[in-house]
Amino acid sequence: MSTLFEFSALPYRSLKPSERERFENALDIQYFASGHTVIAAGAPHHALLILNKGLIAEEENSEVLTVYSELETINSKALLNETAQQQWVAIDDSIVFSIPRELILELIRSNPQFGAYFYQDIAVRMTSLAHQAPEENELQALLLAPVTAAYIQPVKWLSADASILDAAQRMQSEHCTAVLIKNAEHIGIFTQRDLRDFVISELPARSTAIANYAHYRLHSVADDEPIHAAMLLMTKHTISRVIVRRADGALGILEQVDLLAFLTQHSHLIQSQIERAVSIDELAQAWSHVDQLIRQQQRQGVKVTLIADTMRELHRKLLAKTWQLLAPAEISANVCLLCLGSEGRGEQILANDQDNALIIADGFSHPDLAAICAAFNQALIRFGYPPCPGQIMVNNPYWRRSESEFKILLDEWQVQTHRENMLHLAIWLDAYPVYGNKALFARLRDYLYQSLVENDSLLAHFALPIEQFDTPLGFFSQLRSKGGLLDLKKGGIFTLVHGIRSLALKAKLSERNTYRRIEILKQKEILSPTLASDIRESLAYLQSLQLKYGLIKAQQGKLLDYGIELAQLTTLERDLLKDTLTVVKRFKQTIAHQFKLNTL
Numbered sequence: 001m002s003t004l005f006e007f008s009a010l011p012y013r014s015l016k017p018s019e020r021e022r023f024e025n026a027l028d029i030q031y032f033a034s035g036h037t038v039i040a041a042g043a044p045h046h047a048l049l050i051l052n053k054g055l056i057a058e059e060e061n062s063e064v065l066t067v068y069s070e071l072e073t074i075n076s077k078a079l080l081n082e083t084a085q086q087q088w089v090a091i092d093d094s095i096v097f098s099i100p101r102e103l104i105l106e107l108i109r110s111n112p113q114f115g116a117y118f119y120q121d122i123a124v125r126m127t128s129l130a131h132q133a134p135e136e137n138e139l140q141a142l143l144l145a146p147v148t149a150a151y152i153q154p155v156k157w158l159s160a161d162a163s164i165l166d167a168a169q170r171m172q173s174e175h176c177t178a179v180l181i182k183n184a185e186h187i188g189i190f191t192q193r194d195l196r197d198f199v200i201s202e203l204p205a206r207s208t209a210i211a212n213y214a215h216y217r218l219h220s221v222a223d224d225e226p227i228h229a230a231m232l233l234m235t236k237h238t239i240s241r242v243i244v245r246r247a248d249g250a251l252g253i254l255e256q257v258d259l260l261a262f263l264t265q266h267s268h269l270i271q272s273q274i275e276r277a278v279s280i281d282e283l284a285q286a287w288s289h290v291d292q293l294i295r296q297q298q299r300q301g302v303k304v305t306l307i308a309d310t311m312r313e314l315h316r317k318l319l320a321k322t323w324q325l326l327a328p329a330e331i332s333a334n335v336c337l338l339c340l341g342s343e344g345r346g347e348q349i350l351a352n353d354q355d356n357a358l359i360i361a362d363g364f365s366h367p368d369l370a371a372i373c374a375a376f377n378q379a380l381i382r383f384g385y386p387p388c389p390g391q392i393m394v395n396n397p398y399w400r401r402s403e404s405e406f407k408i409l410l411d412e413w414q415v416q417t418h419r420e421n422m423l424h425l426a427i428w429l430d431a432y433p434v435y436g437n438k439a440l441f442a443r444l445r446d447y448l449y450q451s452l453v454e455n456d457s458l459l460a461h462f463a464l465p466i467e468q469f470d471t472p473l474g475f476f477s478q479l480r481s482k483g484g485l486l487d488l489k490k491g492g493i494f495t496l497v498h499g500i501r502s503l504a505l506k507a508k509l510s511e512r513n514t515y516r517r518i519e520i521l522k523q524k525e526i527l528s529p530t531l532a533s534d535i536r537e538s539l540a541y542l543q544s545l546q547l548k549y550g551l552i553k554a555q556q557g558k559l560l561d562y563g564i565e566l567a568q569l570t571t572l573e574r575d576l577l578k579d580t581l582t583v584v585k586r587f588k589q590t591i592a593h594q595f596k597l598n599t600l
Helices: 015-025 076-081 101-110 112-119 122-130 136-146 166-173 191-200 227-237 256-262 268-276 280-287 288-297 305-327 341-345 369-382 402-413 419-428 439-452 456-467 488-506 514-523 529-555 571-594
Strands: 028-032 037-039 047-053 054-061 061-069 088-092 094-100 155-157 176-180 186-189 221-223 243-248 249-255 335-339 356-362 401-402 432-436 485-487 563-565
Touching: 015 101, 028 047, 028 402, 037 432, 047 101, 061 419, 076 369, 094 101, 094 341, 101 112, 112 571, 136 227, 166 191, 176 249, 176 456, 186 191, 221 227, 221 514, 227 243, 227 256, 243 335, 249 256, 268 280, 268 305, 280 305, 288 305, 288 529, 305 335, 305 369, 305 432, 335 341, 335 439, 341 402, 341 432, 356 369, 356 402, 356 439, 369 401, 402 419, 402 439, 419 488, 432 439, 439 563, 456 488, 456 571, 485 488, 488 514, 488 529, 488 571, 529 571
Parallel strands: 155 176, 221 243, 356 401
Antiparallel strands: 028 094, 037 088, 047 094, 054 061, 054 088, 176 186, 243 249, 335 356, 335 432, 485 563
């Protein structure tokens, strides 16, 4: 009888073998005919109930709160309180697994991961899901390990008046690739590469001070920061080492080679290949490894936000290098390449499409610019990024124009507040300058925020698109779908992202990443800590579902989109999806009230 229980779903998956044995031995089965009360309001909860077959409704004051289906836990929260105001009634003939309350409480005390499901709120339960099965999560453990878990080269100090020859001799004797120097104001670093560049200059090494050739803009991580932070820093700044610091100063140097020796899979090798590429063919070869990197990180449970952080830096490197290979320096000095939308926010992991734009300096023109832009978009298609359905790409003159023309466009978007203009403004607010003359973008960004006035009508029309899609949560908290398919973007991701973006616009925040926007809005007390946490974890959960099932589609050769088949979801995934969509629905109501959308 007890062998019928399915342990593959969380939180029961987290039970150890000995705990599962106790669980099975205590398992009982109960039958409830349709219409019969399973647990009366105010009655004691002596057992945890898990629905094996049928449908059971949770009711309060004659109102149905939710309906439970197969393999869903019925009374997890009420069990801890022993009683509840709600009652549970069988809608269909139902078979229920029953496990004594005393045993469940013992398992909660002995197994924190199992216990988290019962006593923590929605946000923490979603976080718990992201950290499931730690024994299977080797890569997550590596990425989150402190940098000191890798080999840290001890600091080799030289005085500021030491010569280049002194540095070379020290590197040779100490078998190190870099030395640090300290003068009255700064700490600097001198590396083997600096030594090689100096040798080419043919200046005398004995009489030349190292201080004149050292670099003083150092990149560092604290000794308790994770390996992932160091890896991200190397990728972002195209460097091969970072300083590891502690409270009393520099602890040592983490070299790229030592970090890579610590990780079996990582992004930095791909980044290095991108930087070394001298042709679009080589760039395509480097990018071909990204899918494997994403799959391994997702399979081993790396948090979706960490994967997105890594992909953000790699993707920006790819865009910059692609443009650099296609456009001569004369053009790049007079334009600024932007990535927009989810790419600009740094939240795109899978290659759903491409969104980009180009700002051209006033008065500059080049006969090859249009052809270069077309080649740029074509190269991204080759790398796996489909063209944007809305033609938001540099090969479209609408998104390739001069600085002055963009100013006119920004003004037009604010005056003519129809839906298309509001979506264009939203895309622009997420823009990130990837390559070229970034001052062009900085001036336009400043111009936009200076031109924004206290305009409730504009803000309301900007926020209005969240009403475009219904939240797919029906009566009795049942998931609604079309033909068994649920669109994660329309159903939740867009509402959360655009709702936060609307609040950020009202607060004139220059931050573009949704998660950082949430944090700033919380600090400004625009969002309550609880709502901010729920939105953050709900968005991460929806994005994790999109990633998981998007990778399955990609493997099957299907078109990447935001649709998921509800039949594919596990019981816990469905449970958390309901919780998530409840947050989405509540946040949509908050935005509608704050921006008075009912007046439009």
